[in-house]
Amino acid sequence: MTQFWRLTTQADFALLGNVVEHLDAVGLEAMSSWSLFDEGDIARLDLIFTEDPDIEVVRATAGFPAEMELSCAPMPEEDWVRLSLKGLKPVEGGRFTLFGAHDRDAVADGQIGIEIEAGPAFGTGHHGTTRGCLIAFSQMLDAGAVPTSILDLGCGTAVLAIAAAKALPDAEILASDVDPEAVEESLENCRKNETPGIDCFVAEGLDHAKLAGRQFELVLANILAGPLVELAPGIADILTPGGKVILSGLLTEQEAMVRTAYEAAGLSVHRQPPLEGWETLVASKT
Numbered sequence: 142m143t144q145f146w147r148l149t150t151q152a153d154f155a156l157l158g159n160v161v162e163h164l165d166a167v168g169l170e171a172m173s174s175w176s177l178f179d180e181g182d183i184a185r186l187d188l189i190f191t192e193d194p195d196i197e198v199v200r201a202t203a204g205f206p207a208e209m210e211l212s213c214a215p216m217p218e219e220d221w222v223r224l225s226l227k228g229l230k231p232v233e234g235g236r237f238t239l240f241g242a243h244d245r246d247a248v249a250d251g252q253i254g255i256e257i258e259a260g261p262a263f264g265t266g267h268h269g270t271t272r273g274c275l276i277a278f279s280q281m282l283d284a285g286a287v288p289t290s291i292l293d294l295g296c297g298t299a300v301l302a303i304a305a306a307k308a309l310p311d312a313e314i315l316a317s318d319v320d321p322e323a324v325e326e327s328l329e330n331c332r333k334n335e336t337p338g339i340d341c342f343v344a345e346g347l348d349h350a351k352l353a354g355r356q357f358e359l360v361l362a363n364i365l366a367g368p369l370v371e372l373a374p375g376i377a378d379i380l381t382p383g384g385k386v387i388l389s390g391l392l393t394e395q396e397a398m399v400r401t402a403y404e405a406a407g408l409s410v411h412r413q414p415p416l417e418g419w420e421t422l423v424a425s426k427t
């Protein structure tokens with residue numbers, strides 16, 4: 142499981158905007174993403190790291206003024222990776238019902254059941270981002286879409302890939318995650334859900350031989366706002382003409398930033414109703 146650290150600071154929006162632009166240009170070791178929140182008079186910048194960062198190195202690299210207060214702490218595990226939820230109740234997202242082994246009988250007629258146990262990887266369905274993706278995917282299916290090639294990027298438990306495999310048994314489905322432990326859990330969940338055809342592998346973003354030169358009719362990407370922005374041009378490239386990407390993992394205050402990135406990459410973006418403060422976007426390539 143990946144432990145993340147969040148370094149936070151507050152300042153004028155323009156100053157922080159310059160910092161992130163600079164960071165995007167120079168890079169910062171072990172920084173996986175950033176999020177900039179416009180909170181009225183003052184803005185807040187969160188930098189997310191996969192290792193405990195040296196604050197003074199970050200200050201020097203980012204060009205934060207010496208007097209600016211920077212605080213850093215490990216992120217609560219439930220922020221992104223671990224939902225340590227035992228005895229979870231079944232949860233519905235569109236035409237899918239997610240349940241633990243203790244609730245195998247809880248799937249209503251007409252619903253597609255997915256068995257996912259609470260574990261180290263993210264994606265039991267009890268989170269607005271996962272449900273937002275499942276609802277958007279269900280709506281696509283209701284509208285008659287039958288994508289034949291699907292990539293679940295940042296698969297966590299592989300819940301979205303499994304949903305796709307159950308709804309569209311003839312589709313080719315790939316599922317990738319930067320966290321090897323999530324991929325192990327994905328493989329176990331694919332076995333449990335009798336969806337062995339899903340190709341699960343470790344990859345950071347789109348950086349993998351299996352993705353090189355490929356195009357997909359549907360990409361499911363529930364990651365974080367920062368990586369989603371970085372990945373926008375790559376995801377736009379990897380979509381077939383007419384292809385769609387379902388994006389989640391973004392808070393309402395990050396919606397405009399992510400939307401702008403995907404529009405700039407040439408996609409048209411539709412905003413789904415937010416769920417518990419989490420946004421889901423469906424972006425289409427014409």
Ligand SMILES: C[S@@+](CC[C@H](N)C(=O)[O-])C[C@H]1O[C@@H](n2cnc3c(N)ncnc32)[C@H](O)[C@@H]1O
Pocket residue numbers: 143221262263264265266270271274294295296297298299300301317318319320323344345346347363364365368390
């Ligand atoms: C919010 S969870 C989503 C899990 C699952 N897809 C769902 O909808 O519940 C995000 C997942 O993305 C993975 N991730 C984060 N950054 C990534 C990146 N750059 N490339 C691939 N996976 C990434 C994390 O390890 C985590 O498992």
